[in-house]
Amino acid sequence: MHLEWGFFLRDIGDGETTYLSWLFSAWGWTLAVAGCAWVLALLLGSVVGTLRTMQVTWVARLANAWVELFRNIPLLVQIFLWYHVIPSLIPPLRDVPSFVLVVFGLGLFTSSRVAEQVRAGIQSLPHGQRHAGMALGLTTAQTYRYVLLPMAFRIVIPPLTSEAMNIIKNSSVAFAVSISELTLFAMQAQEETSRGVEVYLAVTTLYIITAMTINRLMALIEKRVRVPGYVGGDR
Amino acid sequence: MKKTISLSATLSATLSAIILGATLSAPVLAQTTLKKVQDSGEITMGVRESSSPLSFTLGNGQFAGYHIDICHAIIENIKKTVGKPVTVKYTPVTSQNRIPLTQNGTVDLECGSTTNNATRQKDVSFGLTTYVTEVRMAVKANSGLTKISQLNGKTVATTTGTTSVQHIRKHKNAEKVSFKEVFGKDHADSFLLLESGRADAFVMDDNLLAGLIANAKNPKDFKIVGETLSVEPIAIMIRKDDPGMKRIVDITIRGLMDSGELDKLYKKWFLSPIPPKNTTVNLVMGATLKGLLKDPNDNPMESYAAK
Numbered sequence: 001m002h003l004e005w006g007f008f009l010r011d012i013g014d015g016e017t018t019y020l021s022w023l024f025s026a027w028g029w030t031l032a033v034a035g036c037a038w039v040l041a042l043l044l045g046s047v048v049g050t051l052r053t054m055q056v057t058w059v060a061r062l063a064n065a066w067v068e069l070f071r072n073i074p075l076l077v078q079i080f081l082w083y084h085v086i087p088s089l090i091p092p093l094r095d096v097p098s099f100v101l102v103v104f105g106l107g108l109f110t111s112s113r114v115a116e117q118v119r120a121g122i123q124s125l126p127h128g129q130r131h132a133g134m135a136l137g138l139t140t141a142q143t144y145r146y147v148l149l150p151m152a153f154r155i156v157i158p159p160l161t162s163e164a165m166n167i168i169k170n171s172s173v174a175f176a177v178s179i180s181e182l183t184l185f186a187m188q189a190q191e192e193t194s195r196g197v198e199v200y201l202a203v204t205t206l207y208i209i210t211a212m213t214i215n216r217l218m219a220l221i222e223k224r225v226r227v228p229g230y231v232g233g234d235r
Numbered sequence: 236m237k238k239t240i241s242l243s244a245t246l247s248a249t250l251s252a253i254i255l256g257a258t259l260s261a262p263v264l265a266q267t268t269l270k271k272v273q274d275s276g277e278i279t280m281g282v283r284e285s286s287s288p289l290s291f292t293l294g295n296g297q298f299a300g301y302h303i304d305i306c307h308a309i310i311e312n313i314k315k316t317v318g319k320p321v322t323v324k325y326t327p328v329t330s331q332n333r334i335p336l337t338q339n340g341t342v343d344l345e346c347g348s349t350t351n352n353a354t355r356q357k358d359v360s361f362g363l364t365t366y367v368t369e370v371r372m373a374v375k376a377n378s379g380l381t382k383i384s385q386l387n388g389k390t391v392a393t394t395t396g397t398t399s400v401q402h403i404r405k406h407k408n409a410e411k412v413s414f415k416e417v418f419g420k421d422h423a424d425s426f427l428l429l430e431s432g433r434a435d436a437f438v439m440d441d442n443l444l445a446g447l448i449a450n451a452k453n454p455k456d457f458k459i460v461g462e463t464l465s466v467e468p469i470a471i472m473i474r475k476d477d478p479g480m481k482r483i484v485d486i487t488i489r490g491l492m493d494s495g496e497l498d499k500l501y502k503k504w505f506l507s508p509i510p511p512k513n514t515t516v517n518l519v520m521g522a523t524l525k526g527l528l529k530d531p532n533d534n535p536m537e538s539y540a541a542k
Contacts, residue, residue: 178417187396
């Protein structure tokens with residue numbers, strides 16, 4: 001198989017952009033979509049996951065409904081709902097850029113998965129910890145803040161790592177709503193240049209580099225926040 | 236015997252093609268298509284799922300269309316040449332895999348909607364041009380848009396993975412109009428962008444636009460307008476460096492053109508109701524294709540742009 005990489009330096013036809021600079025701008029869009037969606041997913045997922053473990057029934061039910069809603073609909077369908085259906089029901093949303101809509105779509109989808117992991121982390125703690133907090137006279141909020149969540153988050157770092165790597169790959173659905181990220185670049189550039197193998201190799205490499213960087217970053221965080229004698233720190 | 240002569244002629248052509256192929260380049264296949272068909276008794280037609288009316292599925296593994304009819308005529312002539320019955324197999328292909336599948340021998344005769352351009356000619360070979368598509372734009376009938384220059388500040392839709400993207404990019408640059416581009420993931424999606432008002436125009440091959448409009452809820456709400464951004468010859472694709480096969484394909488097409496059969500096929504697929512919904516594409520033959528019927532060629536797209 002003969003590979004030829006020269007086309008990356010060629011102009012895409014507008015007189016200023018080369019395929020290489022387009023590739024890097026596409027990488028930027030992938031990082032932007034995934035990054036913004038991850039911040040949203042982590043914030044909402046933590047809140048919803050915590051609420052699911054509350055003793056107040058209606059709050060837990062509401063949080064359960066959130067998780068089931070966003071994890072039972074296929075991601076691509078959710079993206080289309082955000083892009084085509086919701087703006088036609090709420091006209092002011094028409095002027096919202098598709099970037100924002102896809103960040104919401106991807107962020108809320110991932111938030112339901114993060115919420116499940118946070119809930120699992122909290123529920124894996126012995127009941128005694130919650131009771132100890134209450135016995136000390138802490139309010140519910142204080143029990144979560146100082147007793148439960150610090151341990152629960154340490155426990156769920158490994159599954160959160162996979163989730164953070166997943167969101168990079170899942171961000172490829174953004175091509176369907178016209179965000180010019182890596183997948184859209186791959187589909188378009190391979191058609192224009194007829195060098196599909198090289199284009200997909202380059203794009204795959206960038207996906208791998210991104211996901212691996214996140215993996216190493218999360219491993220570093222995992223190491224730094226270890227508590228001696230507790231989860232992950234007993235060495 | 237006549238048959239023996241044509242058979243030995245084919246074999247010697249085959250043989251010389253093998254030697255020629257082996258010395259000039261490193262071919263993927265060490266045999267020609269005709270030899271392969273003769274040995275296996277079957278030929279594989281590359282078809283499209285939804286390139287109506289050129290090549291599309293009717294369901295249940297059935298494929299039909301303008302290019303498929305032409306390919307059946309070619310296969311009739313191949314049968315005569317190899318002198319035995321040939322089974323036709325259908326393999327659906329996509330824009331992404333049609334060239335590799337033709338090169339590696341999975342597909343012997345690609346009957347879809349492939350643009351013949353210079354880049355592709357490095358990898359594959361094309362029959363005489365049988366259809367010419369013009370890249371134009373579809374707009375809402377009440378929008379008042381008629382020219383590319385009116386698109387300043389508007390939103391223009393096109394489909395990811397098509398050559399139309401390049402054309403609007405070039406045009407945008409040349410005319411100094413600034414518009415926003417949105418990309419649908421397939422033609423139906425791009426049309427939805429136009430229908431729902433997210434885009435003001437949809438730039439694509441006119442035959443595809445006509446097909447989408449014909450199948451829209453209210454076909455009268457849309458029209459095809461504007462100058463031609465690009466003229467693209469669409470042709471049947473075969474393997475490169477296979478003169479025997481190329482000759483049969485071209486002789487058949489030329490025959491269809493001379494006898495007026497091709498014109499009838501055009502009327503059948505473009506101007507009459509076609510399955511599955513019995514709608515009419517309603518696209519009259521353009522001047523470029525009319526000229527090609529009189530004076531056929533297999534020139535790539537680049538030679539049209541020079542005009």
